[in-house]
Amino acid sequence: MAEERESMSPTKIGFGILWPACWTAMVVKAVIAVLLLTMGLVHFEGRFGLAVIMLFISPVTVFAIPIIMALFGAHFGEGIGLEILFWLSIPVDIWALGLVARTFFLERLRKEPPDGLGLAIWWRSALIGAFFVPLLWWIVSFVTDNAITASHSMAEMEAFRHLTDTGLPVAERIGLELTIWGSISSAVLAALSLIGVSILGQIVRRMAEESRPAAGSYQGLITRWDLMRVPADQGLLLTSLAGVGVVCSLMFWTILPVTTPHPHECCKKPDVEAEQVFKPSQSLNSTAQRVASLTAQLDALEQQKSDKKNQKAKSKGKAGGKTTEDSPAKAKP
Amino acid sequence: MDMKHSTPAVIPDHQPSAIEKLVAFLDERVGLKEMQAKMLNEPIPGGSRWAYVFGSILLFIFAMQALTGVLLMFYYVPTADHAYDSTQFIIHDVDYGWFLLSYHFWGSSAMVVCVVAHMSQVFLWGAYKKPRELLWLVGLALFGIVITFGFTGYLLPWDQRAFWATTVGVEILDKTPVVGDFIARFLKGGPTPGQMTLSRFFVLHVMILPAALMALAGLHLFLFRVAAPAGPFTGSKEEIKAKTDYFFPRQIWKDMVGMAFVFAGTCVLALWEPVVLLDQAAPDPGDYHPEPEWYFLFYFQLLRLKIFSGEFGQFLGAVALPVIFMILLVALPFFDKDPERNIFKRPIALISWIAIMVVIVLFTVASVINREFLD
Numbered sequence: 055m056a057e058e059r060e061s062m063s064p065t066k067i068g069f070g071i072l073w074p075a076c077w078t079a080m081v082v083k084a085v086i087a088v089l090l091l092t093m094g095l096v097h098f099e100g101r102f103g104l105a106v107i108m109l110f111i112s113p114v115t116v117f118a119i120p121i122i123m124a125l126f127g128a129h130f131g132e133g134i135g136l137e138i139l140f141w142l143s144i145p146v147d148i149w150a151l152g153l154v155a156r157t158f159f160l161e162r163l164r165k166e167p168p169d170g171l172g173l174a175i176w177w178r179s180a181l182i183g184a185f186f187v188p189l190l191w192w193i194v195s196f197v198t199d200n201a202i203t204a205s206h207s208m209a210e211m212e213a214f215r216h217l218t219d220t221g222l223p224v225a226e227r228i229g230l231e232l233t234i235w236g237s238i239s240s241a242v243l244a245a246l247s248l249i250g251v252s253i254l255g256q257i258v259r260r261m262a263e264e265s266r267p268a269a270g271s272y273q274g275l276i277t278r279w280d281l282m283r284v285p286a287d288q289g290l291l292l293t294s295l296a297g298v299g300v301v302c303s304l305m306f307w308t309i310l311p312v313t314t315p316h317p318h319e320c321c322k323k324p325d326v327e328a329e330q331v332f333k334p335s336q337s338l339n340s341t342a343q344r345v346a347s348l349t350a351q352l353d354a355l356e357q358q359k360s361d362k363k364n365q366k367a368k369s370k371g372k373a374g375g376k377t378t379e380d381s382p383a384k385a386k387p
Numbered sequence: 388m389d390m391k392h393s394t395p396a397v398i399p400d401h402q403p404s405a406i407e408k409l410v411a412f413l414d415e416r417v418g419l420k421e422m423q424a425k426m427l428n429e430p431i432p433g434g435s436r437w438a439y440v441f442g443s444i445l446l447f448i449f450a451m452q453a454l455t456g457v458l459l460m461f462y463y464v465p466t467a468d469h470a471y472d473s474t475q476f477i478i479h480d481v482d483y484g485w486f487l488l489s490y491h492f493w494g495s496s497a498m499v500v501c502v503v504a505h506m507s508q509v510f511l512w513g514a515y516k517k518p519r520e521l522l523w524l525v526g527l528a529l530f531g532i533v534i535t536f537g538f539t540g541y542l543l544p545w546d547q548r549a550f551w552a553t554t555v556g557v558e559i560l561d562k563t564p565v566v567g568d569f570i571a572r573f574l575k576g577g578p579t580p581g582q583m584t585l586s587r588f589f590v591l592h593v594m595i596l597p598a599a600l601m602a603l604a605g606l607h608l609f610l611f612r613v614a615a616p617a618g619p620f621t622g623s624k625e626e627i628k629a630k631t632d633y634f635f636p637r638q639i640w641k642d643m644v645g646m647a648f649v650f651a652g653t654c655v656l657a658l659w660e661p662v663v664l665l666d667q668a669a670p671d672p673g674d675y676h677p678e679p680e681w682y683f684l685f686y687f688q689l690l691r692l693k694i695f696s697g698e699f700g701q702f703l704g705a706v707a708l709p710v711i712f713m714i715l716l717v718a719l720p721f722f723d724k725d726p727e728r729n730i731f732k733r734p735i736a737l738i739s740w741i742a743i744m745v746v747i748v749l750f751t752v753a754s755v756i757n758r759e760f761l762d
Contacts, residue, residue, distance in 0.1 A: 077437065081644055084651035091658040098659050224760050225691035228753045236749065276629045280434075284637075306654075314478055314485035314661055 062162070065248055067262075068255030070162060071155050071175065076110050079143070079150035083109055085302060086142050092309050095135025105130040112143040113151060113176055114183030114250070121188045126195070148172045151179070153283070155258070161279040165265040178257050186253070190246045197242045201235035208234065427635035432618030434630035435638035438512070439616070440645035441505035447646040448498045449600065451653075452536075455491040456593065459484075463543070465589040467582040470545035471667040478662065489657035495537050497653050499682045502533050510719075510740060513728030514617040520720040522610045525603055527716055532600050537680055539592040542585065550668035551677030553580055553588070555687075559705045567706075579670060620728040676761045678754070685750035688757060 087109070090096045098105045108115045108130055119140065122128050130136065152172020159167040168174070209227050222230065268275060285291045403411065413419045431439070462481055464473040477484035506526065509515055515523035542553040557580070561571035576583025618627060632638070665675060679687050686709075689695070695704030723736075730737050 074437075081648045081651070084648055084655065088651050088654045088658070091655060102659055223693050225688060225753070225757065226693060228756050228760075229688075229692070229749070232749060232753050232756065236752070272625065273629050280630075280632075310483065310486060312482050313480075314663075315658075 062259075063252075064255030064259055065252040066255065067158075067163075067258050068251035068253070071151065071158050071258060072111075072113065072179070072251060072254060075113065075147070075150045075154040078154060079112070079146045080110055082146045082150075083112070083139070083143055086146075087139055089302065089305060089309075090133075090135035090139055092306055092311075093135065094133075094311075094315065096131055096133045096139065098131040101130055105136075109139065109143070112140060113147045113179045114254075115187055116140055116143060116147070117180050117184035118187035118191075121184060122191050125188060126191060128191070144176075148176045151175045157279055157282050159262060159265065160268055160275060160282065163262045164268045164275070165262050166268050168261070168265055171261075174261065175254075175258065179254055182250070182253055182257075186250050190243075190250065193246060194239055194243050198235060198239040201238040202231070205231040205234035427633065427639070429612065429616070429634040430631055431616050431634060431638055432631050433622060433627045434632040435634075435641050436619070437641055437645070438508050439638060440642050441501050441508060442611075443642035444645045444649050445498065445501050445505060446604065448494055448501060448649060449604070451650070452491060452494045452498065453597065455487050455494065458487050459491060460593065465543070465585055467545065467585055467668075470543060470585060471664065474544040474546075474664060478664070485661050486657055489661040490653055492662045493653050493656040493660075495540060496656075496680075496682065497649055498533050499537060501649070502530050506530060507740065510736065511730045512617060512620055513730065513733065513736075515720045516723065516726065516728065517720070519610075519614045519617065522607065522614055523720050524717065525607045525610060527713075529600065529603050529607060532596055532603065536592065536596050536600075537682070539588045539596065541680055542580075542588045543592065544662075544664055545585065545668045546664040546666060547668060547672065547675045548665050548677075550580060551672055551675065552679045553584070555677050556679065562702055562705045564702075564706065580668075617728070620730065676758070681751070684754040685747045688750040688754035689746075691757070 087096070108119060119130065123130075149172060152170075152175075155171045155175055156167040159165045159171070209222055209231050268278075270278070410419060459477060462473055462477050462484065464470060474488070477488050479485070481487075509523065509526065538553075538556055542549045557571050557574050560574070561567050563570065574584065574587060575581075576587055622630075666673070678684065689708075690701075690704045692704075694700055725733075727733060
């Protein structure tokens with residue numbers, strides 16, 4: 055058992071601290087992210103998944119993100135809230151790393167955790183991340199781009215054209231290409247991530263070597279380890295957490311937009327003009343007036359018609375003995 | 388332990404408060420303290436763990452889905468004439484309606500993710516083995532119910548996406564031998580999806596499935612308590628014994644943190660991508676390329692492969708493959724009788740799980756890339 059502890063690989067140590075610390079901090083960061091999103095200060099847009107991963111591993115990406123953005127022009131989202139989120143992540147990560155590392159030192163390494171362990175691990179991991187993560191970004195991007203090009207070329211090879219009349223079907227081609235470049239870039243990403251975690255593990259191991267061995271029986275150690283995970287004053291913790299929960303809930307419902315915040319351009323609700331309110335008496339009056347005016351117009355037309363008839367009859371009577379040249383129809387051009 | 392002996396000594400001057408009186412009143416009638424002790428004092432071998440939170444999280448998500456679903460039902464009209472308009476009304480006119488609908492929508496995805504995570508944890512921990520076979524079987528039935536929840540809920544907004552996803556889904560079900568035709572006719576209620584389909588999907592979604600889920604979840608919990616937690620698959624007896632703890636308070640605390648995380652995560656998704664509807668459902672898809680919900684995309688892409696074309700190919704992909712997979716899952720605890728639970732000493736199980744996850748991820752991404760070829 056003691057040998058196992060001594061020979062624990064740096065990768066195992068680094069992973070054993072970073073993985074639980076990231077999850078521990080992520081809960082708090084998620085709550086902050088909700089409030090900032092509700093305020094409309096953050097817009098993750100299309101690269102949501104990448105932004106979440108960067109936030110998740112913020113102990114190593116907090117300084118690396120501005121470098122990646124400056125060097126490679128990459129964007130993880132928009133808005134001042136994103137900067138606030140990463141600044142607020144710093145104390146949260148220090149707390150989470152401290153909590154996890156203390157228990158890890160005692161339970162897995164059987165060493166007395168030194169004071170200020172969280173801060174000590176955080177600044178080292180952030181510093182390593184500032185150099186290592188942009189390098190990882192560049193290598194993985196380079197390898198992925200080239201792997202995609204290579205997989206395109208492979209899929210268009212003559213050998214595959216013989217499989218069917220028109221070459222590979224679309225679904226098979228996508229699957230094949232994705233398998234080729236996905237495997238290559240995943241393998242490179244995994245290898246580089248392991249190297250990064252291992253570097254962190256080596257630093258932690260060096261810190262552990264300088265620490266005093268933990269004294270006491272196994273049961274005693276476990277009791278100490280267990281008590282380390284809970285605060286001394288549990289009542290105070292519960293009360294303060296309940297208070298924070300209430301404040302966060304009130305803030306959330308106060309700032310949450312009542313109507314949908316950003317309807318997509320493609321799917322806007324069609325503007326419908328409201329119909330005029332139907333007023334029966336007004337409608338009847340207007341209809342009656344209209345009928346009256348139309349009746350008057352009709353009467354006028356009837357009158358005009360009968361006048362014309364009478365005029366025609368009179369003119370016929372007068373022109374009884376006259377020649378046809380005198381008729382008004384002929385007289386007009 | 389005898390409960391009478393564990394009762395603290397009575398202080399003569401102590402006057403019980405109103406709450407204490409109420410608790411005593413209820414305890415006398417329903418055995419409140421005994422119930423509380425049974426529920427909270429469950430020993431967890433090896434102590435509390437984050438890996439055990441998924442079951443409680445699933446219960447929480449279901450409760451939230453029920454709550455948001457009931458609130459949505461106050462405005463939703465399940466008729467072909469009004470379903471679309473009432474959903475638009477919820478999104479655009481009801482106070483916070485957009486958020487409730489978006490939370491409900493993303494909550495269903497969270498439920499599927501957590502069910503898969505829970506099943507993966509049980510599989511990797513070897514917690515389906517004797518004496519937990521029945522627990523595993525009821526869990527599989529619950530998985531089926533969660534998937535059906537997603538399928539039936541997808542139609543309700545009655546837009547093009549809903550209509551065509553359901554049409555494709557029902558056509559796949561139609562290919563099932565013997566019962567396929569009946570299931571398809573029963574679900575559609577006519578030659579094409581219409582009012583009858585909407586009514587049936589609505590009843591299934593808001594009445595039958597919740598009742599079935601509650602009953603089976605109760606049975607699942609009962610079987611879990613009878614079989615007791617499996618505990619970790621590694622560690623010496625001394626270590627497991629030293630770390631063994633009760634369900635309360637540490638595991639409950641972890642469960643609560645997990646629930647808070649899932650709640651925050653679902654809120655983030657609802658705020659990032661609120662639900663928007665496409666055009667109202669119509670028998671002509673127009674420019675829209677029908678596709679199912681994201682968690683079925685891998686399967687949809689799988690069915691696009693040449694091997695699954697033609698009548699036999701379609702049967703193979705749409706029916707035989709999922710049925711064989713489900714039969715394997717059902718039979719798993721009965722043919723894997725090796726008591727070894729350590730996943731690193733069960734290479735076939737580990738490789739199978741990794742292969743399934745890789746296929747799901749690979750074909751889901753492939754399906755997204757495939758959209759470019761359709762447009």
